[in-house]
Amino acid sequence: MAPRYYTVTWDQLHRDSKALAWRLLERGPYKGIVAITRGGLIPAAIIARELDCRLIESVSIVTYDEEKRGQPHVAKAPDAAGDGAGWLIVDDLVDTGTTARVIRALLPKAHFATVYAKPAGKPTVDTFITEVSQDTWILFPWDTEPQFIAPIARSAAQ
Numbered sequence: 001m002a003p004r005y006y007t008v009t010w011d012q013l014h015r016d017s018k019a020l021a022w023r024l025l026e027r028g029p030y031k032g033i034v035a036i037t038r039g040g041l042i043p044a045a046i047i048a049r050e051l052d053c054r055l056i057e058s059v060s061i062v063t064y065d066e067e068k069r070g071q072p073h074v075a076k077a078p079d080a081a082g083d084g085a086g087w088l089i090v091d092d093l094v095d096t097g098t099t100a101r102v103i104r105a106l107l108p109k110a111h112f113a114t115v116y117a118k119p120a121g122k123p124t125v126d127t128f129i130t131e132v133s134q135d136t137w138i139l140f141p142w143d144t145e146p147q148f149i150a151p152i153a154r155s156a157a158q
């Protein structure tokens, strides 16, 4: 069966990331933010701006090739952040929780936040904003572009 899609625009991503920043504010301050590249980079930048945090660390974990899941691979481990105490980890979403489990093993004491969460990944995340069903693929603005779509009447006639 073709996957369902949930399209996120830049504007929506900005608003949802700001909503996450509001929720995280009461738990702070944080020593710094660990962005999980690449998907966590833009939410992390928005949250860092709102929390007035200028220390940003990155971790690169590669789990997917487009929509196909593989074995998680740590392409870049954190340089600072120790065991994660006082640090905030930010990613765009948790899906199966595979990436989250790897980052939690690296930084067990950090607070882990994502903008979006699917049910299977929910137990691995401390704070998130919007839940999306497991059979839905989230289309982020950096993976899409606006294009011509035929009128409904024309596509329905085919």
Ligand SMILES: O=P(O)(O)OC[C@H]1O[C@H](OP(=O)(O)OP(=O)(O)O)[C@H](O)[C@@H]1O
Residues within 6 Å of the ligand: 036, 037, 038, 039, 040, 061, 062, 063, 064, 065, 091, 092, 093, 094, 095, 096, 097, 098, 099, 100, 121
């Ligand atoms: O909960 P999971 O099933 O692990 O899925 C979530 C992870 O998958 C995506 O990253 P991806 O591996 O596609 O790399 P990217 O961020 O560089 O696009 C997404 O950005 C999360 O990091």
Ligand code: HPA
Residues within 6 Å of the ligand: 064, 093, 095, 136, 137, 138, 139, 140
């Ligand atoms: O639903 C998703 N959208 C984009 N990237 C992802 N990586 C895992 N799940 C997803």
Ligand SMILES: [Mg+2]
Residues within 6 Å of the ligand: 036, 037, 038, 039, 040, 061, 091, 099
């Ligand atoms: Mg990612």
